[in-house]
Amino acid sequence: MFTGIIQSIGQLLSSEERGGDRRMVFHVGALALDDVRQGDSIAVAGVCLTALDLTEDSFAADVSRETLGLTTLGALEPGAPVNLEKALRLSDRLGGHLVSGHVDGLGRVIDIHGDARSQRWTFEVPATLARYIASKGSICIDGVSLTVNEVDGLHFGVNLIPHTQQVTTFAARRVGDAVNIEVDRMARYAERLIEFRAGETPAM
Template identity: 70%
Template sequence: MFTGIIQSVGRIRSLERRGGDVRLSIDTADLDLSDVKLGDSIAVSGCCLTAVAIDAQGFAADVSNETLSLTSLGGLASGDAVNLEKALRLSDRLGGHLVSGHVDGLGKVVSISADARSQRWTFQVPDELARYIAHKGSICIDGTSLTVNEVEGSRFGVNLIPHTVAHTTFADRRPGDAVNLEVDVVARYIERLLGAGAAPKLDEAFLKSHGFA
């Protein structure tokens, strides 16, 4: 599990094709890996990857076909920037929201506009994910925990403060770029419960307050 609070921006060192899969080698910049061991999880632009090799400059991870098909990782090239976060410890502050690192699909940057010192961003999402996104709910974009400002159909907007832009890969993003999306896990479980006929056990006021009823 992760929090969606980016700890460092790293760079892709190499992508090595291995029998259809890809081994990513990542320069982790100033991210401290002294407490990371082989087999630990690190979120790379929102994708939970397992460290299979660690050195003084960074780590390597194998990326499966499933992950390549659902995320932007397959389109990365040497030198590209990626958001990095080490796995959550039980003693850590939960500054964002609970993030699994399991990307649900790809979205697209529609527009970026200035709003005082902040920026307003609009994203397009696949129709099958739009129902999980609620006004003032949480969304994880390229591993970054953000609050949804507004929702209209399959589009939603967020506000990015200067700190977020400066310390993530949002500084490099432009309209038309693809982004990794992970919807709030609470929405997924509520849908599952409703589909299983458990709706009478859920409090109606709770559902309405979270935008699901």
């Protein structure tokens, strides 16, 4: 589990195809790896990956075809910046919201405009994800925990304060860019509960 509070901006060093999957190597920037062991989890752009071949400032990860197809990782080129967060410990503060690192799908940036010192961003998501997004609820975008300001059909908006702009990869994002979206787990559980109460047979 993660919190959606980014700890460092890293960088993709290499991406090598291996039998349909990929071995990706990331430089971790300012992220300390002294407490990370082989097999631990690190969220990369909101995607939970297993850290392998650790060095003082980098790690490798094997990325499956499913993950490559469902997230933005498959389109990354060497040099691309990525948000990084180490897995949550039970003693850590929960500054954002509980994030699993299991991306639900892709959204797209459709508008960015200034609002005093902040920025207002609008995203578009598929209908299959839009149903789980609610005004004032939580959303995880590229690994960043954010509060939804408003929802309008397939569109939703968030506010980025200057700090968030500075310490995440949002500074490198542009209108039209794809982003990784993880909806709030509680919304999915609520839907599941409603299905059972309505007498629907759960899908197997």
